[in-house]
Amino acid sequence: xxxxxxxxxxxxxxxxxxxxxxxxxxxxxxxxxxxxxxxxxxxxxxxxxxxxxxxxxxxxxxxxxxxxxxxxxxxxxxxxxxxxxxxxxxxxxxxxxxxxxxxxxxxxxxxxxxxxxxxxxxxxxxxxxxxxxxxxxxxxxxxxxxxxxxxxxx
Amino acid sequence: xxxxxxxxxxxxxxxxxxxxxxxxxxxxxxxxxxxxxxxxxxxxxxxxxxxxxxxxxxxxxxxxxxxxxxxxxxxxxxxxxxxxxxxxxxxxxxxxxxxxxxxxxxxxxxxxxxxxxxxxxxxxxxxxxxxxxxxxxxxxxxxxxxxxxxxxxxxxxxxxxxxxxxxxxxxxxxxxxxxxxxxxxxxxxxxxxxx
Numbered sequence: 313x314x315x316x317x318x319x320x321x322x323x324x325x326x327x328x329x330x331x332x333x334x335x336x337x338x339x340x341x342x343x344x345x346x347x348x349x350x351x352x353x354x355x356x357x358x359x360x361x362x363x364x365x366x367x368x369x370x371x372x373x374x375x376x377x378x379x380x381x382x383x384x385x386x387x388x389x390x391x392x393x394x395x396x397x398x399x400x401x402x403x404x405x406x407x408x409x410x411x412x413x414x415x416x417x418x419x420x421x422x423x424x425x426x427x428x429x430x431x432x433x434x435x436x437x438x439x440x441x442x443x444x445x446x447x448x449x450x451x452x453x454x455x456x457x458x459x460x461x462x463x464x465x466x
Numbered sequence: 467x468x469x470x471x472x473x474x475x476x477x478x479x480x481x482x483x484x485x486x487x488x489x490x491x492x493x494x495x496x497x498x499x500x501x502x503x504x505x506x507x508x509x510x511x512x513x514x515x516x517x518x519x520x521x522x523x524x525x526x527x528x529x530x531x532x533x534x535x536x537x538x539x540x541x542x543x544x545x546x547x548x549x550x551x552x553x554x555x556x557x558x559x560x561x562x563x564x565x566x567x568x569x570x571x572x573x574x575x576x577x578x579x580x581x582x583x584x585x586x587x588x589x590x591x592x593x594x595x596x597x598x599x600x601x602x603x604x605x606x607x608x609x610x611x612x613x614x615x616x617x618x619x620x621x622x623x624x625x626x627x628x629x630x631x632x633x634x635x636x637x638x639x640x641x642x643x644x645x646x647x648x649x650x651x652x653x654x655x656x657x658x659x660x661x
Contacts, residue, residue, distance in 0.1 A: 442616065443580055450615035457615060 315390040341393040350407040365413035370427045408434040426451040518657040526652045527557040532568035537575025539602040539635040546638035565591040576604035589625045600627045603634045
């Protein structure tokens with residue numbers, strides 16, 4: 313059984329090494345500033361043995377986006393959730409973690425494709441599910457679905 | 467006590483020799499070949515038909531499907547091909563991975579806009595005469611994904627469709643019914659088109 317680490321405990325350890333990066337925590341999740349995501353991820357990988365990135369996903373809160381990283385340690389069999397806020401709605405961007413976990417490659421492209429969040433430092437930042445030239449990002453809440461049978465969003 | 471033998475070995479040899487001698491004495495003329503009844507059978511098996519009907523019959527029972535199975539309806543086609551339903555009864559068991567050798571494209575599953583150019587290319591690569599079966603709700607109209615940003619709302623926007631098999635997914639009986647409907651359609655093909 314995978315043990316879920318307490319967010320507060322992980323946040324405390326990150327805060328000791330990297331001050332001014334953590335903005336909060338709860339029982340499973342550590343909230344960090346988006347500029348510091350690469351430093352925090354490197355610390356989690358190298359010092360706390362989070363060697364496996366399960367998934368990257370994003371949530372649209374209309375005034376901002378959250379990017380969520382599910383991390384797991386195969387060695388110690390525990391997991392934690394890393395969450396960062398992306399305030400700029402016009403051109404949202406967070407640092408890429410492909411340099412740490414190769415598995416982030418396709419996941420970040422999928423988030424870029426469907427949510428429109430760009431990942432700085434990604435080696436191949438382009439659409440993956442949809443095609444080049446598609447207008448908009450369909451999983452955003454303000455996306456207008458103008459297709460046969462789709463109708464218009466209100 | 468000694469058991470009495472039914473016959474002696476010398477009697478057996480003598481009997482055999484008599485039979486051979488009798489057969490040799492009788493074998494003077496060869497029997498005639500039984501050609502009379504053969505001709506009669508031949509007369510009973512000749513049917514008169516048109517070339518058109520013959521060609522259509524050939525086309526009808528050698529429809530080779532192409533393997534274009536994008537989603538879960540594929541398993542119903544696979545079931546229809548397997549021993550319980552067995553569409554090789556209709557001469558369709560040769561599933562061709564190459565569109566050049568296929569006559570029928572069974573599109574079994576959700577087609578997305580990203581897959582649509584590949585589907586159109588497979589259709590264009592198939593040699594005439596060719597037919598298309600749209601199988602399942604997704605293929606016919608987009609189904610549960612109609613109105614999605616990525617799914618084609620009906621593949622008749624991309625390729626002409628001969629037979630629609632509704633269902634989500636259709637059972638193998640439905641698939642076979644679709645094949646038989648297609649066979650009826652093929653049987654009405656005109657060899658020489660008027661246009």
